[in-house]
Amino acid sequence: MWDEYGLAILMVVALLGGIFSGYPVAFLLGGLGILFSFIGDIPLPFLGTVSSRIFGGIIENWLLMAIPLFVFMGLMLEKSGVAKRLLMTLQRLFGRVHGGLAISVALLGVIMAASTGIIGASVVMLGLLALPVMLKQRYRPEMACGVIAASGTLGILIPPSIMLVLMGSILQVSVGALFKAALVPGLLLGVLYIGYLLVMGWLKPEWMPLPQQTSSSTAETDNAEGLDLTFEDDHTPLPLALLRDLVGPAVLMTAVLGSIMTGIATPTEAAAIGAAGAWILALVNRASQWATLREVVYDTSKTSAMILFVVIGATCFSVVFKRLGGDDLIESLVTGTGLGPYGLLLLLMGLIFILGFFLEWIEISYVILPLLVPIVEQLDFGLGLSSQALLIWFAVLVAINLQTSFLTPPFGYALFYLKGITEGQIGIGTIYRSILPFVLLQLTGLIMCILFPALALWLPDLMP
Template sequence: MAEFISEYYLAMLMVVSLLAGIFTGYPVAFLLGGLGIIFAFIGGIPVPFLATVGSRIYGGVVENWLMIAIPLFVFMGLMLESSGVARRLLLTLQRVFGRTPGGLAISVAILGVVMAASTGIIGASVVMLGLLALPVMVRQGYHPEMACGVIAASGTLGILIPPSIMLVLMGSILQVSVGGLFKAALIPGLLLGALYVAYLLIIARIKPHWAPLPDLDATDTDTSPLMLALARDLFGPCVLIFAVLGSIMAGIATPTEAAAIGALGSVILALLMRSISWNTLSKTVQETARTSAMILFVVIGATSFSVVFKRLGGDYMIEALITGTGLGPYGLLLLIMGLIFVLGFFLEWIEISFVVLPLVAPVVEILDFGLGLSSQAILIWFAILVAINLQTSFLTPPFGYALFYLKGITEGKIGIGTIYRSIIPFVLLQITGLALCIFFPAIALWLPGLLP
C-alpha cells in the first residue's frame, strides 16, 4: 500500500485538490484548468509538454464537428420553452387524465418525456415544468413531496432521452457513434418515464390525499373536443422529434445536421404559435451563447486536467484500483457505477464525463461480460449506463442542480428539506432502471441492433 501511495501520490493529491476546490465554490472550468497547470509544474512535467494540451484542446474540442450540435440543441430547447407548446400540452394532458388518481402528476411526467425528446435542456425543463405545474398542483391540494419530486425527476429526463447534449459529448469522448447512442438511449429513457408513471399511480391509490382529483368544471377552459385538442398540441412537438431523431436514426442526417434542423424547426413552431418576438429571439441567442460557453470552458478545463492527470500516472492508478479488487466483470461494472453515483453528489455530469470516462472506459472495453458483444457495442452500453447514473447527479444533494432550480421557483414557500425528501423515491426508481439495463443489456442494445 505504501508503495502504491508513493508511486501515485501526485495523482491522488490532484483528485483531492479537485474535490476540495469544488467545495470552495470556485468555477469548475477554471479549477480544472488551473489544477492541470499547477500539477504540471509540481510534477516536474517539461514545459514543452504543455503544448500538447493546447493541441489536444484545439484538435479534440475546437475542431470537433460534433461540438457544433451543442449550441444548436441548446437553442432549440430554449426556443421551444418560449413557444407556449408545453403549457398547452400540459392543460390537454390534464384533461386526458383528469379523472385518474394522480392525473396531474402523470401529465407532468408525460410532458417531461415529450419535452425531453424536444429540448434536452435540464435547467429549462425543470424551470418550465415547475412554473407551469407546481402552482396548479399546490392549488389542487397535492402533497408538496409528490409535486416537487415528479417535477424535478421529469425535468431531468432530457439528459438521457435524445437529443441529449450529454450523449453528444459522450460520443466524442468514447469515439462511438452519437446516432448509436441516441438509438440506445431511447428505450431506457422511456422505461424511466414508465417507472415514474407506475409509481405515481401506486402512490395515488395508496395515499389518495397526496393526489386529490381536481374539479374539472373549474379548471377546464378549453371547450374543443379532447382528441382534437390532443392531436393539435402534440402535432408540433412530434413533428420536431421525428425530424430530429428520425433523420439521425434513418441515417439521413448526422447529429450536427439534425440539430440544425431542430433549431430551424423550433423557430418555425414558435412562429406558428405566434409567440416569437425580437426580444424573445435575442434572449434565446444570449442564453444559448452563455450555456454553450459554459460547457465549452468546462470541456477545455477538463481536457487540461485529464492530460496532466494521465501524465502523472492517474490512468494507471485508476486501472490498478479497479482491477486490483479481484472482482469479476459485473463486479467491476457495479463498482464503477457506485463510484460515479457518489461523484454525482459533488460533481456535474460534464466534469465526470470528461475526467472519469476516459480513465475507466478502456478498462470496461476489455472486460468479458459473456454477451458476445463487440467493443463498440460494450462502450455504447456502458455509455447509456453512465448516462442513467449521471441523471441522478441532478437530483442528489448537496449539489443537485434540479433541486436548486426548483427551490428558486418555490420562492421560499416549500422548504429545501421537503424538496430533498421528494426526490428519494425517484432516485430509487432511476437506480432500478439502471439495474434493469445492467442485467438486461438488450434494453439499450436492441434498437441499435435493429436500426444499424
C-alpha cells in the same frame, strides 16, 4: 502507493475541496491542471500537448457544433407556449385519476426531453407551469417537487441529449447509435415514474387529490396571477386538443431523431433542423418576437460557452492527471478488487453514482470516463458483444447513472433550479426528500439495463 500516486491523489482532493469552496468549476479544473503540472515538475513543452488536445479535439470537433443548436432548440421551445397547452390537454386526459396532474407532468417531461435535451430549461419550465397548480390542488409538496425534478432531468438521457453528443466524441462511437441505444432506457424510466405515480395515487390518494371544479371567477383570478388553467377551461374536444397540441412536438421529434436514426442527417445537421423547427413552432404560436429571439440567442451563447469552458478545463485536468499516473491509479484500484466482470461493472457504477454527488456530468464524462474505458474494454461479459457495442452499452449505463447527479445533494442542480422557482415557499429539506423515490426508480432502471443489455442494444441492432 502514496509515493507513486501521491500527486494524483492530491489532485482529486484539491478538486473536491475547490468544488465545495464554490469556485467556478471550469477555472478550477484548468487551474489545477496547470498548478499540478508545475508541482509535478512536468516539462513545460508537455503543456503544448494540452493546447493541441483542446484545439484538435474540442474546438475543431464539428460534432460539438450540435450543442448550441440543440440548446437553441430547447430554449426556443420553452418560449413557444407548446408545453403549456400540452400540459393542459394532458391534465384533461388524466384529470379524473388521482395523481393525474403528476402523470401529466411526467408525460410532458418525456415529450419535452425528446424535443429539447436541456435540463435547466425543462425543470424550470415544468416548475413554472405545474408547481403552482399542483400546490393549489393540495398536492403534497414532496410529491409535486419530486415528479417535476425527476421528469425534467429525462432530457439528459432521452435523445437528442447533449450528454450523448459529448459521450460520442469522447468514446469515438456513433452519436446516432447512442441516440438509438438510449431511447428505450429513457422511455423505461418514464414508464417507471408513471407506474410509481399510479401506485401512490391508489395507496395515498390524499397526497395527490383530484382537481376541484373551478368557477369562471376563480379561473380569471388564476389567469391574473399567471397560473395555468385547469382542464375544465378548454372546451375543445379532447381528441382534437391532443391532435392540436401533439402535432408540433411530434413532427419536430420525428424530424430530428428520424433523420439521425435513418442516416439521412448527421447529428449536427439534425440539430440545425431542430433549431429551425423550434423557431417555426414559435412563429406559428406567435411567440417569436425580436425580444424573444434575442433572449434565446443570448441564453444559448451563455449555456454553450459554459459547457465549452468546462470541457476545456476538464481536458487540461485529465491530461495532467494521466501524466501523474492517475489512470494507472484508477486501474490498479479497480482491477485489484478481484471481482468478476459484473462485479467490476457494479463497482464502476457505484463510483460514478458517488461522484455524481459532487461533480457535474461534464466533469465526470471528460475526466473519469476516459479513465474507465480501458478497464471496460478488457471485461468479458460472455454476451458476444463487439467492442463498439460494449462501449455503447456502457455509455448508456453511465448516462442513466449520471441522470441521478442532477437530483442527488449537495450539488443536484435540478434541486436548486426548483428551489429558485418556489421563492422560499418550500424548504430545501422538503425538496431533498422529494427526490428519494425517483432516484431509487432511476437506479432500478439502471439495474434492469445491466441485467438485460438488449434494452439498450435492441434498437441499434434493429437499425444498424
